[in-house]
Amino acid sequence: MRQSLEFKVDEEEEGSGSGSAYRPKGTDVLLDFNFEHLKRANDILKFAATKLEIEQHSLTGAPLDERLGGELRAARLRAGHSQREAAEAIGYDHKDISEWERGERIPHPNAAKNILDYIAKHSKPNQS
Numbered sequence: 001m002r003q004s005l006e007f008k009v010d011e012e013e014e015g016s017g018s019g020s021a022y023r024p025k026g027t028d029v030l031l032d033f034n035f036e037h038l039k040r041a042n043d044i045l046k047f048a049a050t051k052l053e054i055e056q057h058s059l060t061g062a063p064l065d066e067r068l069g070g071e072l073r074a075a076r077l078r079a080g081h082s083q084r085e086a087a088e089a090i091g092y093d094h095k096d097i098s099e100w101e102r103g104e105r106i107p108h109p110n111a112a113k114n115i116l117d118y119i120a121k122h123s124k125p126n127q128s
Helices: 011-016 035-056 064-079 083-090 094-101 109-121
Strands: none
Touching (some): 035 109, 083 109
16 A cells, blocks of 8 residues: 655645644645554554464464474475465465475565464364
8 A cells, every 4th residue: 555645735725734744944845744644554563463463372482483484384294285285275376385484584464374374274183
């Protein structure tokens, strides 16, 4: 989501800016920062952090990003899946699976959620 958060105000409209409007030195424009956008972004980040923290409680040990690849590999092997089969089940490319398992990349939170679902589904031996 990319959106411009500034606008220009003509001299005769200068009084119409919000309390957060300011004029940078050397410019002839009045810029306005929308604190509602900042609050919304902050709320989204807090929600995401809480969601990931809750999901981490189902796994123990090292931080999630350090152990997720190993957990993924173990679940994949328990399921008898190749990296391609696991990638199809999780919804990502087999190259991603390989990089995550080797710890070369940390998955995006959306991918981490899908990986955690896959791990949970294959948490016991002989499940598919």
